[in-house]
Amino acid sequence: MKWWLTTIGAALSLNIAAKDFTLDDTLAFQITESLTVEVGPRLAGSEADARAVVWAEQKFKQLGFDKVWSEPFTMQYWQRGQASLNVGEPFRQNLVVTALGGSIATPFDGINAQVVMFDSLDQLKQASPGEVKDKIVFINKSMGKDKLGSFYGDVVGARSQGAVEAAKLGAKAIIIRSVGTSINRFAHTGIMRYSDDVARIPAAAISVPDAMQLSRMLSHQPELSLQLQMQNKLPGDVTSHNVIAEITGSKYPNEIVLISAHLDSWDEGTGALDDGAGVGLVMATAALLKQQGRPERTVRVVLFGNEEGGLVGARAYAAKHTANLKNHVFASESDFGAGRIWRLDTGFGEKSQSFAKTLQQKLASFGIEMGTNTASGGPDVSILRAQGVPVVSLQQDGTDYFDYHHTPNDTLDKVDPESLKQNLKVWLLTTATIANSRVDLRK
Amino acid sequence: MKWWLTTIGAALSLNIAAKDFTLDDTLAFQITESLTVEVGPRLAGSEADARAVVWAEQKFKQLGFDKVWSEPFTMQYWQRGQASLNVGEPFRQNLVVTALGGSIATPFDGINAQVVMFDSLDQLKQASPGEVKDKIVFINKSMGKDKLGSFYGDVVGARSQGAVEAAKLGAKAIIIRSVGTSINRFAHTGIMRYSDDVARIPAAAISVPDAMQLSRMLSHQPELSLQLQMQNKLPGDVTSHNVIAEITGSKYPNEIVLISAHLDSWDEGTGALDDGAGVGLVMATAALLKQQGRPERTVRVVLFGNEEGGLVGARAYAAKHTANLKNHVFASESDFGAGRIWRLDTGFGEKSQSFAKTLQQKLASFGIEMGTNTASGGPDVSILRAQGVPVVSLQQDGTDYFDYHHTPNDTLDKVDPESLKQNLKVWLLTTATIANSRVDLRK
Numbered sequence: 001m002k003w004w005l006t007t008i009g010a011a012l013s014l015n016i017a018a019k020d021f022t023l024d025d026t027l028a029f030q031i032t033e034s035l036t037v038e039v040g041p042r043l044a045g046s047e048a049d050a051r052a053v054v055w056a057e058q059k060f061k062q063l064g065f066d067k068v069w070s071e072p073f074t075m076q077y078w079q080r081g082q083a084s085l086n087v088g089e090p091f092r093q094n095l096v097v098t099a100l101g102g103s104i105a106t107p108f109d110g111i112n113a114q115v116v117m118f119d120s121l122d123q124l125k126q127a128s129p130g131e132v133k134d135k136i137v138f139i140n141k142s143m144g145k146d147k148l149g150s151f152y153g154d155v156v157g158a159r160s161q162g163a164v165e166a167a168k169l170g171a172k173a174i175i176i177r178s179v180g181t182s183i184n185r186f187a188h189t190g191i192m193r194y195s196d197d198v199a200r201i202p203a204a205a206i207s208v209p210d211a212m213q214l215s216r217m218l219s220h221q222p223e224l225s226l227q228l229q230m231q232n233k234l235p236g237d238v239t240s241h242n243v244i245a246e247i248t249g250s251k252y253p254n255e256i257v258l259i260s261a262h263l264d265s266w267d268e269g270t271g272a273l274d275d276g277a278g279v280g281l282v283m284a285t286a287a288l289l290k291q292q293g294r295p296e297r298t299v300r301v302v303l304f305g306n307e308e309g310g311l312v313g314a315r316a317y318a319a320k321h322t323a324n325l326k327n328h329v330f331a332s333e334s335d336f337g338a339g340r341i342w343r344l345d346t347g348f349g350e351k352s353q354s355f356a357k358t359l360q361q362k363l364a365s366f367g368i369e370m371g372t373n374t375a376s377g378g379p380d381v382s383i384l385r386a387q388g389v390p391v392v393s394l395q396q397d398g399t400d401y402f403d404y405h406h407t408p409n410d411t412l413d414k415v416d417p418e419s420l421k422q423n424l425k426v427w428l429l430t431t432a433t434i435a436n437s438r439v440d441l442r443k
Numbered sequence: 444m445k446w447w448l449t450t451i452g453a454a455l456s457l458n459i460a461a462k463d464f465t466l467d468d469t470l471a472f473q474i475t476e477s478l479t480v481e482v483g484p485r486l487a488g489s490e491a492d493a494r495a496v497v498w499a500e501q502k503f504k505q506l507g508f509d510k511v512w513s514e515p516f517t518m519q520y521w522q523r524g525q526a527s528l529n530v531g532e533p534f535r536q537n538l539v540v541t542a543l544g545g546s547i548a549t550p551f552d553g554i555n556a557q558v559v560m561f562d563s564l565d566q567l568k569q570a571s572p573g574e575v576k577d578k579i580v581f582i583n584k585s586m587g588k589d590k591l592g593s594f595y596g597d598v599v600g601a602r603s604q605g606a607v608e609a610a611k612l613g614a615k616a617i618i619i620r621s622v623g624t625s626i627n628r629f630a631h632t633g634i635m636r637y638s639d640d641v642a643r644i645p646a647a648a649i650s651v652p653d654a655m656q657l658s659r660m661l662s663h664q665p666e667l668s669l670q671l672q673m674q675n676k677l678p679g680d681v682t683s684h685n686v687i688a689e690i691t692g693s694k695y696p697n698e699i700v701l702i703s704a705h706l707d708s709w710d711e712g713t714g715a716l717d718d719g720a721g722v723g724l725v726m727a728t729a730a731l732l733k734q735q736g737r738p739e740r741t742v743r744v745v746l747f748g749n750e751e752g753g754l755v756g757a758r759a760y761a762a763k764h765t766a767n768l769k770n771h772v773f774a775s776e777s778d779f780g781a782g783r784i785w786r787l788d789t790g791f792g793e794k795s796q797s798f799a800k801t802l803q804q805k806l807a808s809f810g811i812e813m814g815t816n817t818a819s820g821g822p823d824v825s826i827l828r829a830q831g832v833p834v835v836s837l838q839q840d841g842t843d844y845f846d847y848h849h850t851p852n853d854t855l856d857k858v859d860p861e862s863l864k865q866n867l868k869v870w871l872l873t874t875a876t877i878a879n880s881r882v883d884l885r886k
Contacts, residue, residue, distance in 0.1 A: 033659065037659045037663060038533070038534055039536075040530075051535075091480065091483065092490075092491070093713070095486060096851060183856045185712075186628075210851075210854075212855070213479075216480045269628075270536070270656070380745065408539060411628060411652040411653075412655075413626045413651075
């Protein structure tokens with residue numbers, strides 16, 4: 001019997017013989033493989049998103065869940081069109097560009113205008129209209145790397161708010177250096193926002209090498225024009241779904257331990273790291289938990305829809321289940337790739353800190369440190385957290401996550417099966433511990 | 444004075460004071476930067492190729508060359524169009540594809556056919572027409588990595604000859620796993636060939652992750668259809684140019700030491716590794732050689748046109764200069780990226796092996812070993828080698844070269860300025876040694 005089976009077996013207090021212990025630690029990878037191969041990219045609201053919902057319902061049933069259902073919600077559907085960005089004379093060449101999610105199209109013939117570069121969103125905010133009016137704004141802020149992805153917050157503002165700030169100053173369009181950490185020539189998409197009281201202008205990202213190239217061009221030739229063309233569409237409201245399944249608790253079926261990931265992905269990769277691996281992990285966790293003896297509390301797996309568009313499925317879930325959120329004794333989401341889990345962050349009541357320590361000690365043999373008590377629980381789960389649901393964040397090593405995030409390069413080969421095995425054991429042990437306890441983590 | 448200045452100074456036997464020695468070891472990078480930023484991609488025969496020719500002539504003049512001229516040649520122009528490859532039911536999704544250079548277009552609506560996978564070109568050759576007829580052939584051969592790029596030969600046959608072999612068996616089209624060594628999701632283009640007596644079918648490459656994905660799909664669902672669309676054009680014959688410049692020899696102006704690279708590049712990257720770095724290296728080498736005292740023999744820099752289309756410029760050069768090739772005492776080309784040079788291979792007469800050893804000893808302080816006497820001298824120079832011109836290959840470390848080769852990802856950020864400094868010193872020392880000697884390397 002392998003050491004981790006002993007660890008998990010002990011943690012579960014299972015009264016089974018070693019020979020019956022058949023945890024398949026490749027199950028998370030198998031599920032991730034199935035989703036990314038058989039469905040592939042699954043942009044919220046698209047035909048592929050609908051196929052993903054069917055895939056998820058079928059997979060839950062195959063895995064032996066007790067209940068499987070989907071909950072519809074309404075969302076604004078945004079569709080990517082072709083995009084191109086051409087540098088004008090004297091350096092005529094194309095740059096690698098992608099539309100930011102939610103961006104309007106350009107006119108069919110594109111927008112042709114002089115480019116003006118800023119080092120950051122803050123620098124743009126300090127500009128005068130005279131510097132920006134009728135130009136294409138280029139924000140060239142680079143992103144650092146660490147395990148926690150903590151530089152994301154510094155740069156993502158240019159993506160989410162750049163179009164509004166540029167439009168306030170009269171810009172015709174905005175392009176940003178990708179929110180990404182690799183020098184591979186992929187542009188990183190991601191959601192952007194408009195404001196009702198500011199003109200809507202097209203917004204796009206160029207790859208890191210192209211941002212470096214454009215910056216070099218501007219040092220050779222400060223007055224340079226760009227031609228941006230994008231044919232995105234906003235077809236209006238459509239229906240998407242959260243897909244939900246449960247392993248019913250043996251003793252406390254009304255107490256819900258919620259584990260989750262998001263089913264949708266951006267459209268250019270196959271969403272393997274974001275968030276196929278998370279889907280694989282939480283589906284496998286609950287399935288294996290049942291296989292090894294039904295937990296005392298109910299384990300509910302939620303695959304949220306349209307996380308990428310702005311936690312749309314999570315908001316719908318919280319709204320629908322408001323009256324019942326007091327029964328959600330715990331929630332967590334896996335949505336940061338497939339790197340090894342190295343830290344336990346909690347979002348528990350103050351009196352539950354000793355339980356947090358107990359949990360961390362159980363996880364210590366997997367290399368997991370104690371973190372903070374300020375966990376969000378994950379993007380979608382943060383909505384539940386805001387309504388008082390206790391959470392943990394099982395922090396994955398995200399050093400390379402933003403190399404691939406939101407690019408065509410987010411494909412299954414980037415998921416390390418060995419790391420995913422470690423992830424699965426940690427999720428299994430964490431979920432089992434909470435589902436088989438009486439602890440009230442709100443206190 | 445830095446150690447390598449001493450080495451190079453001693454090798455050149457220059458009668459100059461240390462303070463006058465102003466070798467700018469960043470010059471090769473500066474030139475590479477200028478070409479890739481100001482011209483960018485420069486597919487042979489295109490408008491950008493013509494701009495590259497003007498750029499090269501101007502740059503040679505700026506660098507103080509004694510003579511600068513261009514030699515026209517006629518070539519078949521091939522133009523890339525949009526390409527797409529869609530997987531049919533039940534796994535509907537797009538794969539990353541690029542047309543192989545020279546490939547015909549598909550019909551406007553594309554080719555929709557079942558795919559049949561082979562592990563290699565050899566396995567395809569052994570197939571029966573019944574296995575292949577009316578299908579899209581997929582050759583899924585992976586490529587290994589080493590310093591010499593020696594696995595290229597094993598896999599490039601699928602690219603160059605795959606369309607002919609597939610068409611002999613009645614295939615409708617062929618797609619190959621990219622001839623490349625990275626799991627980044629770029630398809631690698633490169634020239635392919637037709638045969639006059641075999642039907643012409645469209646030929647394309649998919650990225651390595653997409654080849655892995657398609658292979659996984661086929662293991663889930665052996666009967667799978669693909670839809671391939673490509674809109675390439677073959678506009679007919681156009682004129683391109685070799686650009687040539689000389690530093691006239693002080694004592695033996697009719698003896699030509701030829702150093703070279705190719706000016707053209709594939710159209711999706713900026714051709715920084717292939718072959719902007721080579722262009723930077725040989726232009727800088729000759730310019731710095733003149734700056735430090737005119738060499739005794741003439742140093743001729745040739746920037747060949749249309750290497751990628753099949754050494755078209757090199758063949759034109761050899762044809763035009765046939766009568767004068769006996770005056771070409773030496774030739775070499777830099778066309779393997781910008782990795783550190785680690786080995787000297789020669790293609791000298793047997794009696795010149797002691798000179799080869801002397802040269803290697805001069806280069807030893809740069810970490811350079813003695814290699815073989817079977818050097819090609821580089822792709823274009825191999826044409827001169829076949830006509831008896833002595834050559835060397837200054838072997839660069841190409842371990843990562845095929846990560847980027849012929850992809851959109853071949854951009855300036857992939858060129859390591861420090862490696863390029865080492866390259867420049869080695870080229871300078873090698874060229875100076877031969878240009879200031881009386882050795883007859885044919886013997």
